[in-house]
Amino acid sequence: MRPFISSIVAVGALAFVPAAPEPAPLRGFTAQSSALERSWEAKFRAIPEPKRMRDMMQRLAAHPHHVGSPYGKQNAEWIRDQYASFGWDARIETFDVLFPTPVERVVEMVAPTKYRAILQEPTVPADPTSSQHAEQLPTYNAYSIDGDVTGPLVFVNYGVPADYEELERRGISVKGAIVIAKYGGSWRGIKPKVAAEHGAIGCLIYSDPGDDGYGGGAVFPKGPMRPPRGVQRGSVADMPTYPGDPLTPGVGATKEAKRLDVRQAPTMTKIPVLPISYGDAQPLLAALTGPVVPSQWRGGLPITYRFGPGASRVHLKVKFDFGLKPVYDVIARLPGTTEADQWIIRGNHHDAWVNGAEDPISGQVAELEEARALGELYKQGWRPKRTIIYASWDGEEPGLLGSTEWAEAHADSLIAHAVAYLNSDSNGRGYLGVEGSHSLESFINGVEQDITDPESNVSSWKRNQAALVMRGDPDARAGGDLRIGALGSGSDFTPFLQHLGVASLNMGYGGEDDGGIYHSIYDDFYWYTHFSDTSFVYGRALAQAVGTTVMRLASADVLPFVFTNLAATTHRYIDELQQLRDRRSKEIDEERRRVSDSVYAIVRDPRDPVGAPRLQTPPPRFDFAPLLDAQDSLSAAAARFEKSYTAWRDGGGAAQERAQPGDGGAAGLAEVNRRLMRAERVLMLRDGLEHRPWFKHSLYAPGFYTGYGVKTMPGIREAIEQSEWGRVNGEIGRLAEAVNAEAALVKEAATLLQPR
Numbered sequence: 001m002r003p004f005i006s007s008i009v010a011v012g013a014l015a016f017v018p019a020a021p022e023p024a025p026l027r028g029f030t031a032q033s034s035a036l037e038r039s040w041e042a043k044f045r046a047i048p049e050p051k052r053m054r055d056m057m058q059r060l061a062a063h064p065h066h067v068g069s070p071y072g073k074q075n076a077e078w079i080r081d082q083y084a085s086f087g088w089d090a091r092i093e094t095f096d097v098l099f100p101t102p103v104e105r106v107v108e109m110v111a112p113t114k115y116r117a118i119l120q121e122p123t124v125p126a127d128p129t130s131s132q133h134a135e136q137l138p139t140y141n142a143y144s145i146d147g148d149v150t151g152p153l154v155f156v157n158y159g160v161p162a163d164y165e166e167l168e169r170r171g172i173s174v175k176g177a178i179v180i181a182k183y184g185g186s187w188r189g190i191k192p193k194v195a196a197e198h199g200a201i202g203c204l205i206y207s208d209p210g211d212d213g214y215g216g217g218a219v220f221p222k223g224p225m226r227p228p229r230g231v232q233r234g235s236v237a238d239m240p241t242y243p244g245d246p247l248t249p250g251v252g253a254t255k256e257a258k259r260l261d262v263r264q265a266p267t268m269t270k271i272p273v274l275p276i277s278y279g280d281a282q283p284l285l286a287a288l289t290g291p292v293v294p295s296q297w298r299g300g301l302p303i304t305y306r307f308g309p310g311a312s313r314v315h316l317k318v319k320f321d322f323g324l325k326p327v328y329d330v331i332a333r334l335p336g337t338t339e340a341d342q343w344i345i346r347g348n349h350h351d352a353w354v355n356g357a358e359d360p361i362s363g364q365v366a367e368l369e370e371a372r373a374l375g376e377l378y379k380q381g382w383r384p385k386r387t388i389i390y391a392s393w394d395g396e397e398p399g400l401l402g403s404t405e406w407a408e409a410h411a412d413s414l415i416a417h418a419v420a421y422l423n424s425d426s427n428g429r430g431y432l433g434v435e436g437s438h439s440l441e442s443f444i445n446g447v448e449q450d451i452t453d454p455e456s457n458v459s460s461w462k463r464n465q466a467a468l469v470m471r472g473d474p475d476a477r478a479g480g481d482l483r484i485g486a487l488g489s490g491s492d493f494t495p496f497l498q499h500l501g502v503a504s505l506n507m508g509y510g511g512e513d514d515g516g517i518y519h520s521i522y523d524d525f526y527w528y529t530h531f532s533d534t535s536f537v538y539g540r541a542l543a544q545a546v547g548t549t550v551m552r553l554a555s556a557d558v559l560p561f562v563f564t565n566l567a568a569t570t571h572r573y574i575d576e577l578q579q580l581r582d583r584r585s586k587e588i589d590e591e592r593r594r595v596s597d598s599v600y601a602i603v604r605d606p607r608d609p610v611g612a613p614r615l616q617t618p619p620p621r622f623d624f625a626p627l628l629d630a631q632d633s634l635s636a637a638a639a640r641f642e643k644s645y646t647a648w649r650d651g652g653g654a655a656q657e658r659a660q661p662g663d664g665g666a667a668g669l670a671e672v673n674r675r676l677m678r679a680e681r682v683l684m685l686r687d688g689l690e691h692r693p694w695f696k697h698s699l700y701a702p703g704f705y706t707g708y709g710v711k712t713m714p715g716i717r718e719a720i721e722q723s724e725w726g727r728v729n730g731e732i733g734r735l736a737e738a739v740n741a742e743a744a745l746v747k748e749a750a751t752l753l754q755p756r
């Protein structure tokens with residue numbers, strides 16, 4: 001069909017426009033079921049309204065609504081009532097979690113100059129909700145321990161491991177010191193973790209204006225960037241070890257759950273931590289003496305950045321109320337018909353650090369509009385095959401509390417019933433970002449092609465493709481599936497994907513908005529409606545994109561997993577790991593040679609001496625053979641599944657059912673889908689990752705030293721990056737086992753789907 005149409009266009013026969021060709025069936029649908037699905041989807045996408053999203057944002061962000069706040073509870077009840085009014089069965093599930101709030105906060109420089117930090121974000125007169133000080137949480141980092149420490153101050157750049165190597169080469173120790181780190185470069189919880197590993201006694205984290213303040217544009221309220229006294233709140237729990245309530249790892253934080261003592265909770269920080277503004281940081285940094293930092297360490301303040309400590313002494317005191325607080329998860333269900341025991345789950349959090357218009361209400365209002373639109377369709381007679389669960393999570397900000405506790409409390413049913421989890425969080429203008437399970441990569445490419453980008457009026461897929469072409473991506477022009485990124489952490493998909501093995505996607509628009517209000521009192525309705533998706537057309541696009549994804553997953557005849565994309569991705573990761581080993585080997589050899597040739601000693605500036613890096617043992621050769629064999633099996637099984645799928649689709653699917661009941665028909669399809677549901681599950685490592693068994697996915701994990709940033713094939717990758725050579729072959733074996741299990745399952749599904 002296609003070549004014929006395009007040849008007409010090619011000869012210039014534009015005088016008569018041929019009728020639009022019948023589009024190819026949607027993935028997972030027959031020609032017949034696809035046509036029906038498309039007509040319901042078209043109705044669905046016409047329903048979400050920007051004006052409603054704007055009104056809901058104004059309502060939900062009208063007051064601070066953090067965990068344990070009165071307005072947070074009111075929001076949960078209001079959201080529940082919204083779902084109910086849309087025709088969903090909606091209820092609130094409550095968990096009791098550790099949520100520390102500050103009682104006392106002091107940061108002061110006592111020498112060589114005196115300065116007491118203000119630690120307060122001021123009212124901005126133009127911005128009505130910025131004055132709600134009585135309801136706002138103070139500026140702080142949750143899950144810092146109590147502490148009262150005084151010591152010299154050392155500037156550590158972003159405070160990641162590489163920064164401490166630089167300090168070590170200059171002979172600067174942070175032992176017994178308080179460090180001051182910039183926000184950025186890693187997830188914030190990494191900074192106190194690495195500081196404590198190096199012997200620091202306290203940690204300050206500040207937002208440098210070069211990163212999200214005046215360096216990027218006018219500051220709020222003139223522009224979207226961070227004003228001098230704006231502070232980023234946030235959790236500093238050791239979430240790469242496990243997220244959720246620090247007191248109940250692995251189990252739901254129900255009333256009767258066994259709890260750790262706060263002092264035993266392994267994810268609490270080891271040293272006291274407090275975030276500050278650049279207004280408060282400047283006098284501290286300006287008082288530091290010692291050598292000037294390298295150019296990459298410099299920020300945007302009008303001072304000379306130095307390492308310190310010189311004569312500096314800083315006093316840091318924090319004291320917390322370590323009480324339990326309730327989190328209110330809103331869970332709404334729309335029942336399925338023939339496959340009601342298969343669940344499609346979709347979530348976005350509703351709690352914020354303060355008013356949180358962007359984070360998370362911009363995503364929450366899209367989720368609510370989807371729910372309203374799906375409720376509308378239901379009233380018109382639409383019935384999804386599978387059960388749809390919409391969740392509005394509480395407690396995401398302190399540490400994915402609501403989603404993690406719910407996933408842990410319902411682990412057995414989720415393992416038995418969950419097909420996929422779809423997440424969103426903050427939403428803005430620009431490009432549709434999608435990250436997640438690569439078995440859903442091809443499917444989500446199909447969805448993106450049916451969503452119209454409101455600014456360019458092409459599809460969101462086309463706009464993403466154009467952006468990749470601009471970046472010189474060699475594959476983008478070919479027109480095949482665009483790659484999706486892998487998920488690390490930073491939002492509520494983590495317990496589903498990385499703890500339970502539920503195939504997951506995280507979706508959201510962005511890339512055109514800049515801002516410096518993250519986790520401050522200025523992330524509010526005023527800011528969002530002046531500087532972000534001001535007309536809420538991207539809110540509508542997000543509702544259309546995620547809702548379409550939900551509908552397709554809920555009604556597909558064959559669950560739309562495509563394993564050739566997964567196999568191509570694992571192939572790429574294995575190549576990367578082999579290259580990583582070779583690169584590390586070369587680098588280490590080169591360093592050793594420079595030291596033995598006295599290169600460092602010869603080039604050293606005696607007035608600003610920098611030592612040689614610590615020498616490392618070069619890596620041996622690793623045995624990748626078991627993994628390469630498993631990869632071959634997976635590629636073969638994936639290709640075989642595609643062949644079966646094509647034969648099923650071209651045979652008309654349903655027709656097959658009539659011809660041979662119980663074979664390629666309904667009962668057979670149910671068997672196929674039961675296998676497909678388990679496809680992400682079998683990628684889980686039985687004992688989880690080294691040192692952090694809560695994280696079980698063999699392909700995706702947040703980095704132990706990056707936090708949000710993903711490490712793919714994390715067992716092997718982190719062993720190589722951290723020079724733990726003795727662990728690598730064992731990790732290759734564990735991963736090969738998971739990939740082999742995946743290959744066997746996909747092969748089984750292919751055999752079951754193959755028409756006989």
Ligand SMILES: [Zn+2]
Pocket residue numbers: 349359360396425426
């Ligand atoms: Zn968020």
